[in-house]
Amino acid sequence: MSNQATLTKKDFQSDQEVRWCPGCGDYVILSAIQKHMAEVGADPSNVVFVSGIGCSSRFPYYMNTYGFHTIHGRAPAFATGIKVANPELDVWLITGDGDAMSIGGNHFIHALRRNINMNVLMFNNQIYGLTKGQYSPTSPEGKRTKTSPMGAIDRPFNPISLALGANSTFAARTLDTDSKHMAAIFSAAHKHQGTAFVEILQNCVIFNKDFYNDTVAKDVRAEKTIDLIPGEKMIFGSEREKGLRVNGWNVEVCSAEESDVWDAGTESSAPAFLMSQMDDDPNLPMPLGIFRSVDATCYDKAVNGQVEEALAKEGPGDLKELIWSGNCWEID
Amino acid sequence: MTTIQQPGSELPLQQLENVVIRFAGDSGDGMQITGNQFTMTSALAGNDLATLPDFPAEIRAPVGTRPGVSGFQLQFSANDIHTPGDAPDVLVAMNPAALAVNLSTLKPGGLIVVNTGSFKATDLRKAKLETNPLEDGSLDAFRVIPVDINQRVLDALSDSELSKKDKARCKNFYTLGLMYWVYSRPLETTMDWLATKFAKKPDLVSANQTALQAGYNAGDIHELFQGRYEVPKTDALPAGTYRNINGNQAVALGVVAGAQLAGLRPVLGSYPITPASTILEELAGLKRFGVITMQLEDEIAAVCAAIGASFTGCLGVTSTSGPGMALKGEAMGLAVSAELPLLILDIQRAGPSTGMPTKVEQSDLLQAVFGRNGDTPMPVLAASSPADALEVTIDACRIAVEFMTPVIFLSDNFIANGSEPWLLPDLDTLKEFPVEFATNPEGHRTYMRDEKGSRPWVKPGTPDMAFRIGGLEKDTDGNISYDPDNHQSMTDQRHQKVQNVANTYPPTEVVGETKGDLVVLGWGSSKGIITQSVIDSLQAGRKVSRIHLRNIWPLPNDLDEILTGFKAILVPEMNVGQLARVLRSEMPHQNFISYSKVTGQPFLVSEITEKIATILEN
Numbered sequence: 001m002s003n004q005a006t007l008t009k010k011d012f013q014s015d016q017e018v019r020w021c022p023g024c025g026d027y028v029i030l031s032a033i034q035k036h037m038a039e040v041g042a043d044p045s046n047v048v049f050v051s052g053i054g055c056s057s058r059f060p061y062y063m064n065t066y067g068f069h070t071i072h073g074r075a076p077a078f079a080t081g082i083k084v085a086n087p088e089l090d091v092w093l094i095t096g097d098g099d100a101m102s103i104g105g106n107h108f109i110h111a112l113r114r115n116i117n118m119n120v121l122m123f124n125n126q127i128y129g130l131t132k133g134q135y136s137p138t139s140p141e142g143k144r145t146k147t148s149p150m151g152a153i154d155r156p157f158n159p160i161s162l163a164l165g166a167n168s169t170f171a172a173r174t175l176d177t178d179s180k181h182m183a184a185i186f187s188a189a190h191k192h193q194g195t196a197f198v199e200i201l202q203n204c205v206i207f208n209k210d211f212y213n214d215t216v217a218k219d220v221r222a223e224k225t226i227d228l229i230p231g232e233k234m235i236f237g238s239e240r241e242k243g244l245r246v247n248g249w250n251v252e253v254c255s256a257e258e259s260d261v262w263d264a265g266t267e268s269s270a271p272a273f274l275m276s277q278m279d280d281d282p283n284l285p286m287p288l289g290i291f292r293s294v295d296a297t298c299y300d301k302a303v304n305g306q307v308e309e310a311l312a313k314e315g316p317g318d319l320k321e322l323i324w325s326g327n328c329w330e331i332d
Numbered sequence: 333m334t335t336i337q338q339p340g341s342e343l344p345l346q347q348l349e350n351v352v353i354r355f356a357g358d359s360g361d362g363m364q365i366t367g368n369q370f371t372m373t374s375a376l377a378g379n380d381l382a383t384l385p386d387f388p389a390e391i392r393a394p395v396g397t398r399p400g401v402s403g404f405q406l407q408f409s410a411n412d413i414h415t416p417g418d419a420p421d422v423l424v425a426m427n428p429a430a431l432a433v434n435l436s437t438l439k440p441g442g443l444i445v446v447n448t449g450s451f452k453a454t455d456l457r458k459a460k461l462e463t464n465p466l467e468d469g470s471l472d473a474f475r476v477i478p479v480d481i482n483q484r485v486l487d488a489l490s491d492s493e494l495s496k497k498d499k500a501r502c503k504n505f506y507t508l509g510l511m512y513w514v515y516s517r518p519l520e521t522t523m524d525w526l527a528t529k530f531a532k533k534p535d536l537v538s539a540n541q542t543a544l545q546a547g548y549n550a551g552d553i554h555e556l557f558q559g560r561y562e563v564p565k566t567d568a569l570p571a572g573t574y575r576n577i578n579g580n581q582a583v584a585l586g587v588v589a590g591a592q593l594a595g596l597r598p599v600l601g602s603y604p605i606t607p608a609s610t611i612l613e614e615l616a617g618l619k620r621f622g623v624i625t626m627q628l629e630d631e632i633a634a635v636c637a638a639i640g641a642s643f644t645g646c647l648g649v650t651s652t653s654g655p656g657m658a659l660k661g662e663a664m665g666l667a668v669s670a671e672l673p674l675l676i677l678d679i680q681r682a683g684p685s686t687g688m689p690t691k692v693e694q695s696d697l698l699q700a701v702f703g704r705n706g707d708t709p710m711p712v713l714a715a716s717s718p719a720d721a722l723e724v725t726i727d728a729c730r731i732a733v734e735f736m737t738p739v740i741f742l743s744d745n746f747i748a749n750g751s752e753p754w755l756l757p758d759l760d761t762l763k764e765f766p767v768e769f770a771t772n773p774e775g776h777r778t779y780m781r782d783e784k785g786s787r788p789w790v791k792p793g794t795p796d797m798a799f800r801i802g803g804l805e806k807d808t809d810g811n812i813s814y815d816p817d818n819h820q821s822m823t824d825q826r827h828q829k830v831q832n833v834a835n836t837y838p839p840t841e842v843v844g845e846t847k848g849d850l851v852v853l854g855w856g857s858s859k860g861i862i863t864q865s866v867i868d869s870l871q872a873g874r875k876v877s878r879i880h881l882r883n884i885w886p887l888p889n890d891l892d893e894i895l896t897g898f899k900a901i902l903v904p905e906m907n908v909g910q911l912a913r914v915l916r917s918e919m920p921h922q923n924f925i926s927y928s929k930v931t932g933q934p935f936l937v938s939e940i941t942e943k944i945a946t947i948l949e950n
Contacts, residue, residue, distance in 0.1 A: 014800065016811060045795045050640075051802075061800045061812065066792040068643055069802025070636065071666050077601075077633035081640025081648065082792070084624060085599050089644070089792055107636075110629040303624055310619035317621035319589055320759050327521065328575045328756070329376050331565075 009034045012044060014064045025176035025202035026055060026123065030062055032182040033092075033121075037065075039183075040190065047090045050079045052099040055130045056123035056202070059094040073104025076111035076120070083116050083300040091118035098128050101137040101157045109166035114299035115194040119186075122197070123176075124159060125204035126211055133207035145207075160276035160291050163197045164269045170196040171272065171291045175216055176203055181227070181288065188290060194298050215286050228275060228289030230264040236285050244284075246271065251278055264293045340513060340554035348561050350409030351515065352417030355507075356434045357426030357447075359392050359402045362504035367404025368751075369508055373521045375576050375753050378565025379408040382860060384416035384934065385749040389606060389689040396450070396458035401433045412568030414860030414867075416750070418936040424507060426450060426481070429459035435470075443475045445510070447503070449482025477556045481506055488546035492539050502543035509547025513554060516562040519544060570755060577754040579718040579747035580607070583651075583677055584614035586725025588621050589759075590675075591647045593726065594733045595766040599624040599641035600649045601634040603656065606689040607748045608679040611651040631656035635663040635676070642672040643801075645769060645791035647729065651677040654696045655686065657703070664738055665704045666803045668826065671779070671787050673732035673739075677725075680744040682932045691932030692745040694856050695907035700740045701885045701914060707823050709830035711735070712885040714742040716859035719754040721747055724882060730765045731833055736786045742884065744906075746857040746934050773797055778810030779822075785829035834886040840894055844870070844877035847897035850947055853924075855881040855911055858904055858935055865940035872941075874948050884911070887918055895922050900947060902927055904940055 012034040020026045037047065047065035051057035053072035060067030066089075070078045079093045093111075100108045100122050111120070127145065128134040134147040138159060142151040163171045170192040174185040182200070189196035201212050210217070215224045226236035226244060234244040235256045243259020244251055251274055264272065272292040278284040353370070357363045364385055374381050384405040393400030407417035422443045425431035427450040438444065451466055465471055466478065485506045489499040505522070512519060523541055530536040554560070577585075591598035602612040602625065616625045624641070628634040631652055638648035652660065657678050667674045680696045682688035700712045713728050715721035721743055732739045770776055770788035773796045779787050790797045799810050805822060807813040842851070844866065854862040859880050866878045877898070881888075895901055900923045903912040909926035916924055927943050929935055 016800075044798055046793055048792050060802070063800075064798060066798050067800035067802075068640075068670075069800065069804065070639075071662050071803055074632060074636045074663065077628060077636035078640035078643070080626070080628070080633070081599065081601060081637030081642075082644045083640075084626060084637070085597070085641040085644035085646045086793060106629055107633050110633065303626065307619045307622060307624060311622070314620040317588070317618060319585075319592060319621070322588070322618070322621075323585060323756055323759070324573070324575075326575050327372055327376060328573050329378065330573055331378065331569050332571050 007038050007041065007044070009038045012037045012064050014062050016061045018062050019058065020055060021206050023205040024055070025125070025204070026059070028176050028179060029121070029123065029182065029200055029202065030059065032179050033186065034063070036183055036186045036190070040187070042090060046088070047092065048082055049092045049094060050075050050082060051094040052104055053130070054096040054099045054128075056094055056096040057099060073099050073102070074107055075099070076104065076107035079118055080111060080114065080116050080299070083118055084303050087117065087300045087304055093118055093120045095120065095122050097122065097124045097126060097138040097159070098136045101159060101162065109162070112163055112166040112168040112195050112197060115169050115296050116300050117193055117195070117298040119189045119196045120198065122159060122199050123202040124199050125202045125208050127204050127208035129204050129207055158276055158279055159199045161273060164273050164276060164292060167269075168197050168292060169194040169296045170293050172197070173199045173201070173288045173291070175201050175288060177216065185290070188293070192293060194296055224285055226285040226287050226289075228262050228264065228287045228291060230262055230290055230293060232262060233259045234262050235259055246274065249274070251275065251284060253284065264290050339549045339551055340560060343554060343557070344559040345516065346559055346561050348563050349411055350407060350413060351422065351561070351563055352405065352407045352420045353422040353424070353511070354403055354405040354420035354434060354437070355424045356401055356403040356430035357504070358395055358430070359388060359390065359400045360395065361402070361426045362501070363402045363404050363426070366504045366508050367406055369522045369525065370511065370517075371406055371751060372525070372576060373512065373517045374406070374408040374563075375574065376521055377517060379563055380411065380413050380566045380569055380753060381406060381408040382413055382416045382752050383750050384746065386933075387690055394458070396427055396429055396455050398429045398433050398459060401430045403430070403434060408563055410564045410566050412566065414863040415937055418938050424511065426503070426507070427459065428455050428461050428465065431465055432459050432461060438474065440473055441475065443477065444471060445477045445479065445507070447481040447507070448478045449480040477553065479510070479553055484546065484550065485543055488543055489539055492535070492542070494535060494539050498536075499539065502540050505540045506543040506547040509544040510550060510553060512544075513548045513550075514557055514560055516560055519548060569753065573756045574753045575756060576751045577718050578749055578751040579715065579721045579743050580610040580679065580749070581614055582718050582721035582754070583611050583725050583741070583743065584618065586722040587615060587649055587675070587729070588618055588623060589722070589762065590726040590729025593762060593764045594647060594729055595764075596645070596647040596733070597622050597624065598649055599626070599638060599646040600651065601626050601628050601637035601641070602651045603628055603631045603634045605631070605653045605656050607681055607745045608651045608653050608656075608677065610748070611677060611679070631659040632663060635660040635674075639663060639667050639672060639674055642667070642674050643670075643792070645789070647673065647675065647733070649675040649677065651679070653679050653681050653689070654683045654699070657696055657699055661704045664710065665706060665708050667738040668704070668708045668710060669803050669805075670801045671736045671826070673736055673789075675725075675728055675732055676738055676740045678740055678742050679748045680742060682930070688932045690745060692857065692934055693906050693930060693932065694742075694744055695910065695930070696742065697884060697907065697910040698913070700742055707827065709827050710738050710740055710885070711830055711833045711883070712740045712742060713882055714856045714884050715747055716856060716880055716882070718747055718750055718752050722757070726762065731836070733767050734765060734786060734836070735784060735829055735833055736789060737830060742856060744857050769794070771797065777808050779806065779808045781825065781829075785825060785832050831886050834883070834889050837883055837888050840879060840888045840890050842877055842879055842894060845875065846877070846894070848875050848877055849899045850875070850902060850944065851877040851879055851895070851898040852902045852904065852940070852944065853879045853881065853895075853915075854904055855884060858906065861935045861937055862904060862940060864937045865944060868937065868941045869944045872945070874944055876944050876948070881911070884914075887915075892919050892922070895919065899923060900925055902943065902947060904929070904935055904943070906930060906934070
């Protein structure tokens, strides 16, 4: 990141007309990212937004940075090639629940395990929007859609659990209606060295309107969610009177005073996994915030490191020497 | 090791022009190593040669069974040769299955060196033989040299500390030593190879070297041969420095050379697949050349990562075979739409589906030329031999960067694993094609075109040049456009750009008369076989010419006019007539005769020669 602190949010807006539905959560996310980039003084020439296919994947067209709108589900593989080819680039991957969890599930998990130094923003609206309203791999069981008229039978993926299972070094969840929270999470993700996976709960006003309101609507959010902040006590409730603590293999509600301090950097990802599984328990709040943040080798650096190591050990390759190697013979 | 006198030097020495030898044994018998060692030694002895490795896809099929047979055929010659030979003069059979599988290819009266130690009742049963071919008269038409190689190796290694099992594994070198004696070849190359190969296991070096020497010295067996042979060095090859090279090695070198000539870093995204995996292996070992290799999670990720690297300003490369090509189709379409350079290396194998992974076929041609959604034109080139693969790879790199397009390079199993003497090129004669990245925002548009129809390449990271591209139809600025006229225009521009590639080809070469009754139009690895067939036909008084296509798509501009000089055009292919189909659709007025073979084995010279004769006689 250069010292072009004079840039504003506007400098990150492209001249393209934004074509999302009025009221779509994507607008707020776009705005939050543009604002974040300006605030950290990012150099637009050094930033690449990569996406797959879906509503969210139109994102790169609206950023005044380098952008590559690729094919369905494969964005992590493109981003891998981009980041390995030039580790200096600031790479952001924009994807959705269908793109990342379904058609691109394989690439998603492998990008996480390789720990490519990039940011993955997954817009989760629990529905296929661009194909007009079919259930997605994160739609809850029983969800009635055009392709599940009697209710979805599939058991959904929990994106955070999946990411943790793939050895993700950074996993967080945020919300399209809370710009401040998004800003904090984007900032932490951007600082993280490795694949920073951020699930953004995002409203699809046409096909899955307010799907998350039972949990995150203003009037219930304080009771139904908890913000995981590393190094701080796990506290929630409208009066911030309740807390969470880990008891054996379970998480339980306790008083704020009795709550545990959240550690996102434990050697084992088990605590983070426990937290991610609270989504399914109606008696526990759904966590937002940072589930996990640990350091590990980044593949992009390591690949280039091996090239440098070979160069240092063996000296730069000479094509003539290579071609003339092995058993040669002369014919007069 | 002291040999005062050449063993068997009292026996007569006969000069031969060329020999076709086939080593056959169980997959675990080391036949590929044996064949490669014989090849290397013959190359250093100055012969021209061509090889045909023929092995199963299974790593170790059940021992002694027919599916487990691994073969290596080699022709070495005092003359200029073009093929591994139709029929072996000599078959070395390490077990009954190897004998049974290969006997039908052997020349009448040919020589069979057979390991009698592996002809027990259980061995015969495994090979599904009801009677013992050594006793039932089925080998009467051949000269059989029976040797109990199993026992002789154990005898030769009686002083070795190795286990009986490890001693038995030296039998291929005993056999090799014996064949070196028969063909008057020196042992040094293989002795040195063993010393290097097993440098960390001196007992294995010593045992295998002892076995090699023992085979060479086996005087009582020599008596059975009644003499030895010598194939003098060839004077048919041009002067210069040579080495052996197989097709996949050549491709790997071609990627390194091509990227250097373009001034780019090569980035290979790949996924292991037979018979392309060795390209990834070779390039993974060339990091000191700045080569980046990534073994991705699947074929799709492999091509996508390569395209990502091209997007970033490197030379993206992906290597695969037919099934992988099918998986990569959508991503190739993105590279066509985004107009990014990309080198796609397709080492074809027999299909459909998983097909026969280690057998040769040319059946990806239509997939390469047309196998994508939408109107998605892409240049396609095909190598004709291991040595040719280097040059064609370099040319594919050139086309990719000069025209900002993905390019498909076709090779096949015969080229990938076959080897031939390679006259080392003068690197200074290779023409550079340096890439100039666009850096000036003044008047720049993402899809503006130069005189070739190509668009500028901008490296992300360049100030004030930020662009957004993707697989949606775009306008000249790269912005999304569903405008009807724009889509027509962009489709036409992409098509014209690929057509323009043909303007950079050298004139198509006709070998022989430029007019006549018949020309053989070949492509890919059949070149050597077609060449020999045409030579044989001319010697038999049949007038026939030959053209070999390197550029499959777009076809050369001068091809139609050249073909007009011939009444008929024979197109031999190891598929059901895929090139012929393309040619007929492009030149419906020409008389194409398709000749198809899909056995997983290359054409025989005799097959094409007979076809030529039949056409000319009718």
